[in-house]
Amino acid sequence: MLDDLGLPSISQLTSLCLWAASIGSVLLGLWSSISLLRHIRLAQSTGLPFVILPFWLLGGPWQLAQFIVVPVLKALPERLTRNWLPLLLFNEFWHNGYEPFERLQADTFMAVSPGGLILYTCDPDVNVQLFRDASFGKPAELLSILNVYGPTITGTDGPESRLYRKVTAPFFSDKTLRRVFAQSVSAAKILLAALLRPDAHRQLRTLSARVSLNTLSQITFHYQSDSDLTQALAFDENIPEGKTLSFSQALHGLLENLGVVFVVPRWILRLSPFRPLHHAAVCYSELGSYMDQLKRAREATLSKDPSSKSSSGEDLLDLLIQAGTSTDEKHKPVLTNAQIIGQIFLFMFAGHxxxxxxxxxxxxxxxxxxxxxxxxxxxxxxxxxxxxxxxxxxxxxxxxxxxxxxxxxxxxxLRLFTVIPVLPKCVPPGGPWLSITVKGQRHPLPPNTIALVNTSATHRHPEHWPKRxxxxxxxxxxxxxxxxxxxxxxxxxxxxxxxxxxxxxxxxxxxxxxxxxxxxxxxxxxxxxxxxxxxxxxxxxxxxxxxxxxxxxxxxxxxxxxxxxxxxxxxxxxxxxxxxxxxxxxxxxxxxxxxxxxxxxxxxxxxxxxxxxx
Ligand code: HEM
Structure with missing residues (x-):
C-alpha cells in the first residue's frame, strides 16, 4: 500500500534509520578522535602530566549516561580503570580524597577527553594561584543552575559578579556578626529543645536546616521570628493563605529539585501528571512568591517611612532594594528586579x-x-x-x-567535611593562555581549560595534613x-x-x-x-x-x-x-x-x- 502511494516501506524506513545511525556514529567517532588528538596536543604543550578520559566529565551526555555506564565500568577489573575512572565520578570526589592524586603520583595533572581539558589539582601553591590571580575566571555556566530566578553572584563571572559582590559586601561587618552571634545562641536554645524530643535524630538534618534558614532570614532579611522557628521545629508551621507550602518547605523542596527545575521548562512541570515534577513546580512558584512578597513588603515600609531604613549595611535586603532604586531621573538603578530576586535566592541557599x-x-x-x-x-x-x-x-x-x-x-x-568538595575555575575562553607555576616550573594553560581545585584531596594531603x-x-x-x-x-x-x-x-x-x-x-x-x-x-x-x-x-x-x-x-x-x-x-x-x-x-x-x- 505504502509502495502504491510512492512512500517508503517499513523495511526501507528501518534500513534508512540504520544508515543514518551508522553515519552519525561514524561522524561522532571521527569528531571525537580528531578532538581528542587536538586536546592531547594541547595537553602536551602544557608540560603537565596527563591522563586520557573517554568522556567529558562536565558534558550533558556523561551526566545522563553515567548512571548506566558507571556500574558497567566498576564491574571491570580495577586495574583497567583505577587510574582514570575516579576522575569521572564527580559525586565521589569527596570519598576518593587524595587517592587519585596518590595513584598518579602528581598533585597537579591534566585530564584530556574529546570534550576538552580539565586541570585537577590539590597542590596548595597551585590552589593559591588559581584563587588569587584575577585572570582566572569562574566557569559560570557550570553554576548557572543557581540562576533559576535571576542571575546570581555564583552563577555569573567578571564585572557582573563583581557588581553583586560590591552591593552585598558591606553587609558582612562586625555589626552584623554581633547580631549573628546573639541570634544563633537564641536559635540553638530552640534547637536544643527540639533535639531533646524522642526520635529527634531522625530529623536531625531537617531541624538543622530549618534553624540555619531561620537565623539567616532573621539576620539577612529581617524575615521570620523565634516563634516561627519554634513552630518550624515542631513541624507546625503557618501556611499563609494562597499557599500550600511554608517558606522552609518551599525552599528546601526547591533545593531538592533544583536540577529538574533548571532542566525542564516550568510549564511542562506545572502541567505534568507526575507528582514529583508537579511538586517541583509548586516549590518554585511558591518560593518565588515568598521572595517577591518579602521584597515588596520591605519596599512599602521604606517608602512609607524612609527613617526605618537600617543604618549602613545592617540589612542585606535594604542594600539590594537600594541598588534597585534610581536616585534621580538621570541615574538608572544598579540592579533590576530579576537581579535582586536572584541574589535573595542565592543568599537564602548559600547562607544556610x-x-x-x-x-x-x-x-x-x-x-x-x-x-x-x-x-x-x-x-x-x-x-x-x-x-x-x-x-x-x-x-x-x-x-x-x-x-x-x-x-x-x-x-x-571543616577540613574533613569539605562542604563543597571541588571548586571550579577556568582559563577564560577567547583570552590568552594563562600560566601556573608547579614546583618552580611554569606551565601554560590554553583558553577554555577548566581547573578543579579538589578541596577534599587538599585537606587530606599527607604532606600537609599528616595523621598524628x-x-x-x-x-x-x-x-x-x-x-x-x-x-x-x-x-x-x-x-x-x-x-x-x-x-x-x-x-x-x-x-x-x-x-x-x-x-x-x-x-x-x-x-x-x-x-x-x-x-x-x-x-x-x-x-x-x-x-x-x-x-x-x-x-x-x-x-x-x-x-x-x-x-x-x-x-x-x-x-x-x-x-x-x-x-x-x-x-x-x-x-x-x-x-x-x-x-x-x-x-x-x-x-x-x-x-x-x-
Ligand atoms: C559552613 C558554611 C559555609 C561554607 C563551607 C561555605 C563555602 C563556600 C565556598 C567554598 C564558596 C565558593 C564556591 C565556589 O567557588 O564555587 C562560597 C561562596 C559563597 N558563599 Fe559561602 N559558605 C558557607 C556559608 C555561607 C554563608 C553563611 C553565606 C552568607 C550569609 C555564604 C555566602 C556565600 C556567597 C554569596 C558565595 C558566592 C561568592 C562568589 O561567587 O563570589 N556562605 N561559600
Missing amino acids: EANANLLVSIILLLACHPAIQHTMQRDLDRLLGDTSPDTWSYDNNYSALMQGTVGAVINEA RRPADVDSDSRSSWSDIRNDPRQRPHAVADFDPWRWLEGTSGETTQTGSTNFLKPRAGTFIPFSDGSRGCLGKRFALVEVCAMVATLFKTHSVELVTEPEHGVKGEEEAWLEARRRAALALSEGTKFDTSLRVARTVPIRFVPRDD
Missing part, C-alpha cells in the same frame, strides 16, 4: 545550607568521640563559667571560643582503636577515624585564655580552603563561623550528645555494642554522605541529647 550540614557533621563527630566532646565541654566551662548564654556575646566570647577547643572542632570538621598520634591522655580508652573502621573500604575517606581537633591546638598548652590562644594552628596558604579564597571566596565565611561557634557552645555547654546503642538481646557487652554503634555512625559519615548541592550526611544516625552528667 552549608552551615546546617556542618552543624550536623559536628554533632555526629562528637557523638563518635566522647573524649573530645568532654574536653570541649571542660573548655566551655573554663571560658564561660556559669554565665547564661544570653550574656555571651561576639565581642566578649567569640575569639576565645574559636581559638580553643570549639574552634579546633569546627576547623577539623593522638595524645595518650585524650584517647587512652579501648575506644581509641579504629582498626575496624580503617580496614573497611566502605568507610572511605575515614573522616571519623581521622577526626583530630588537637592538631589545631598542637602549638598551645591545650588551654586557652579569655582572649584566646595565639598559637592556634594557622595552616599554610592553600592547604585549608573550605571557604575558597581570593576574589571569589565565600562572602559569608565569618557569618558561618560565628553562627556555628555560638550554636556549638550553646548546645554543648549544658548537654551532651551520645550514640544510641542497641545491645542485641544482651549477646553483646555494653562496650561492644557501643563500638558497633560507632561503626554504623562512621559508615553514615562515609558511605552515607552524599554530594548534591553541597556535602551532607544523608543517612540517619541514632543519637540522643542528654543533660551533662559531669
